[in-house]
Structure formats: structure tokens, C-alpha cells
Amino acid sequence: MSDSKSHIIPPYGVAIQSAITDGNLQKMKSLLKQRDSTKPEAKELKTAYENLAREVSRLERP
Numbered sequence: 001m002s003d004s005k006s007h008i009i010p011p012y013g014v015a016i017q018s019a020i021t022d023g024n025l026q027k028m029k030s031l032l033k034q035r036d037s038t039k040p041e042a043k044e045l046k047t048a049y050e051n052l053a054r055e056v057s058r059l060e061r062p
Helices: 011-022 025-034 043-060
Strands: none
Touching (some): 011 025, 011 043, 025 043
């Protein structure tokens, strides 16, 4: 049996993963704007947002 814990995406991270998978830049930007950095985040959500920000940067490069 594989260790699936390293690949668990919390329910609130599904929208982030979906936007990245679909390559939907507008949705990715919208999700980043909705992030509330004043509240503590679960490690998985923080990682998802970091991945999202990297993907936005990659897609915006000329």
C-alpha cells in the first residue's frame, strides 16, 4: 500500500489544483486574490498556494 498522505489535497485545495491542472490563469489569479494571509493556514493549503503562485509566474513569463 502506498503512502497517500503525501498526496492528500484538502477539500479547499481542490479549486487550486483544478485551476493549475486546467491552466486557467484567470482562475489562478482570482484564487490568489482570495487568499487571506492574516489567518493561519494548514500546511497543505500553504503549499497549494505556493504552487499556485509559481504556476502563475511561470505562465506570465514572456
